[in-house]
Amino acid sequence: MISKKLITLGTLAATVLVLGACNSDNKASKDSSSDSKTETSMSSSVDAVSGASISDKPEVIEKALSKDGNWIVAATADLTFDKDVTVAGEFHDKGEASGDIYRKLALYAQDSDKKVTAEYTVTVPKLVVETENFNIVNGTVKGDILVKANGFVLNGTKVDGNVTFEKEEYKTSATLDKEGAEITGETTVQ
DSSP states (O other): OOOHHHHHHHHHHHHHHHTTOOOTTTOOOOHHHHHHHHHHTOSGGGGGGGGGSSSSHHEEEEEETTSSSSEEEESSSSSSSSSSEESSSOGEEEEOOOOOOEEEOOOOOEEOOOOOOOOOOOEEEEEOSSTTTTTESSSSEEEEEOOSSOOOEEESSSSEEEEESSSHHHHHHHHEEEEOOESSSEEOOO
16 A cells, blocks of 8 residues: 555656646746646645546546646546547636636656657547637647637647637637647638
């Protein structure tokens, strides 16, 4: 039992270290210790691991993307959803109320030098984005995306599907080509 807890805590600590260095621009954080502190405080005990926003389980990631989730959500493996997933709620950078409105889905792993070491694929019929300034970083979304909020960003992400915006305003405010992001399907407004 103790060795299982140590392995779980060791894995969590490594993941926190890797993700703690990320900020909203996917560059070195000005204060990476605050990112690490935020991630560590969210997952400071073994019991909190199941509710963390860092997982390889679809049900954990789906809950983390809900209105009751976290500001940063990270997949640690390829994930497949058999139903639409909705990204909802208002979140702030680094989880602090004084921070800018911002939310991130990280589909990658990185080493201590912030070099991407793996990218993951999320397969979903439709990802519905209702959260403002939602940023998907790296990896692949295999399925369609429906955007119902301003400030949507694809940062190094490949979308193997269509991206549809509910309003022209949402499309105009989006950034769909950051760091070589690409969309294989159509980009339209409903």
